[in-house]
Ligand SMILES: [Fe+2]
Ligand SMILES: [Fe+2]
């Protein structure tokens with residue numbers, strides 16, 4: 001489900017990560033990799049582009065077979081994957097997924113890393129060529145693509161990897177599985193088998209932090225927004241005397257509250273002036289997209305609400321669900337107050353940051369208008385020094401490791 005979130009960065013080209021995962025893993029089966037190797041290919045394929053947050057960078061990377069500006073996202077991706085313990089062993093695969101086979105040989109790496117990285121690279125380039133093909137029919141598009149790829153045998157792509165790929169891709173079903181419906185079934189089936197493991201709250205926070213970093217990297221104006229909202233929300237949750245585990249879960253929900261923004265094109269997030277109607281609609285749906293992504297994860301039913309209700313108002317009239325009163329549970333109210341306060345204390349493209357006093361004045365007026373919860377806002381006043389430090393201070397994000 002979280003790979004769905006990454007797919008959103010493509011805006012119009014969704015499922016890139018899933019197609020790469022499918023192609024790489026299918027070729028891995030031909031190569032005779034063991035179950036752990038196949039899982040690694042699936043995960044590396046799904047998350048290989050996690051260093052790409054902006055729609056601008058995404059369009060550069062999918063522009064063609066040779067793009068020069070592609071190393072930055074490999075480096076960012078490496079750091080992100082390394083910070084989530086269950087996938088940390090794939091960090092170097094992500095790091096090297098845009099490096100030619102001949103160059104990989106010169107780098108001191110375990111052979112398995114070279115193999116996985118080069119397999120992801122091959123699947124990635126095939127998918128980019130499919131995306132750029134004038135031919136809509138996959139079976140017609142494959143012919144010139146296979147021809148182009150073959151010319152890179154032993155240079156850009158290792159010979160054994162290329163041969164396995166060509167064998168896997170020799171039948172029609174391989175290509176037809178790239179269609180969204182078939183692909184969804186393939187990934188869904190594997191994910192169900194893999195995802196049935198319990199995650200500790202600590203692992204959950206690490207993973208949520210990875211996604212918060214991806215969302216926040218979309219624009220310099222939202223840099224650090226998500227994890228800072230999360231640390232304010234955690235403080236408010238502690239002040240509201242929620243127990244320790246629940247405080248951690250509020251923090252996770254707050255880390256993920258804007259994950260739906262991955263779908264909003266950069267130029268809208270960064271527009272200096274007032275948004276026009278269609279642009280405002282595009283922004284408004286981010287809270288709904290957050291709900292869509294999170295509510296499908298087992299165990300996230302409540303947290304999906306806490307995260308997605310951050311633009312709802314206590315009196316009703318917020319978006320996107322327009323719920324109010326009891327429907328707006330306390331945890332969601334905590335996240336909403338943290339979000340408003342942190343955003344006011346941060347520069348936006350259309351205004352500078354506000355002083356603490358002005359920010360608190362606006363928060364108070366939102367209480368009078370029935371938008372924010374009065375009790376939560378009084379907790380903010382009581383702990384303003386701590387909340388202010390969490391919202392703007394110099395402390396490092398707490399990873400819970
Ligand atoms: Fe890619
Ligand atoms: Fe938001």
Ligand SMILES: [Fe+2]
Pocket residue numbers: 225229257258339343
């Ligand atoms: Fe936000």
